[in-house]
Amino acid sequence: EVQLVESGGGLVQPGGSLRLSCAASGFTFSSYAMSWVRQAPGKGLEWVSAISGSAGNTYYADSVKGRFTISRDNSKNTLYLQMNSLRAEDTAVYYCAKDLLHIAVAGIFQHWGQGTLVTVSS
Amino acid sequence: EIVMTQSPATLSVSPGERATLSCRASQSISSNLAWYQQKPGQAPRLLIYDASTRATGIPARFSGSGSGTEFTLTISSLQSEDFAVYYCQQYNNWPSWTFGQGTKVEFK
Numbered sequence: 001e002v003q004l005v006e007s008g009g010g011l012v013q014p015g016g017s018l019r020l021s022c023a024a025s026g027f028t029f030s031s032y033a034m035s036w037v038r039q040a041p042g043k044g045l046e047w048v049s050a051i052s053g054s055a056g057n058t059y060y061a062d063s064v065k066g067r068f069t070i071s072r073d074n075s076k077n078t079l080y081l082q083m084n085s086l087r088a089e090d091t092a093v094y095y096c097a098k099d100l101l102h103i104a105v106a107g108i109f110q111h112w113g114q115g116t117l118v119t120v121s122s
Numbered sequence: 123e124i125v126m127t128q129s130p131a132t133l134s135v136s137p138g139e140r141a142t143l144s145c146r147a148s149q150s151i152s153s154n155l156a157w158y159q160q161k162p163g164q165a166p167r168l169l170i171y172d173a174s175t176r177a178t179g180i181p182a183r184f185s186g187s188g189s190g191t192e193f194t195l196t197i198s199s200l201q202s203e204d205f206a207v208y209y210c211q212q213y214n215n216w217p218s219w220t221f222g223q224g225t226k227v228e229f230k
Contacts, residue, residue, distance in 0.1 A: 107213035
């Protein structure tokens with residue numbers, strides 16, 4: 001059974017930093033692209049960032065480009081999101097999501113974690 | 123950026139009735155469209171991809187159709203567990219994937 005467990009969320013001041021983690025199990029982690037998708041309170045879904053299985057390619061939404069960094073450690077089956085220069089509008093539940101297709105970066109989110117809440121406020 | 127527009131914002135349906143949800147893309151996305159279901163306090167769940175392919179374990183009462191800019195999710199006979207928010211998402215404009223704002227299916 002695929003399991004994705006996020007951690008690292010919390011309260012941070014504007015301009016601060018936070019690193020999210022997503023521990024994966026139940027599948028061959030290195031064979032699948034992974035993404036972060038966020039959801040502001042009471043709002044819809046927004047794709048944030050993606051990374052290929054090999055970690056050779058990374059992709060970002062314009063809203064976070066230059067501030068967020070996605071990475072993965074395939075030896076630890078863990079996905080990360082380093083978030084710097086945080087703003088109030090980054091407040092959201094952050095989900096990690098596994099891509100549907102083997103090897104490809106398709107952007108079809110087959111499995112999701114339970115999410116971790118990031119609150120940016122002074 | 124491709125803008126995805128869903129309608130209606132809220133759909134009031136009785137159990138056993140058919141529900142039809144619409145999603146429109148601001149430009150053609152071929153059949154590169156997925157539908158997700160989200161219940162309160164839960165993560166989204168993939169229902170449909172490639173516009174009409176049901177994901178693993180999704181009941182046959184869920185069906186998707188459309189291509190280009192117009193898409194539909196149909197729930198043939200609404201069950202109590204189907205009351206939720208539904209999102210469409212395009213993955214044609216790679217890798218700038220975007221979601222619609224959601225349609226809430228509520229009990230009539």
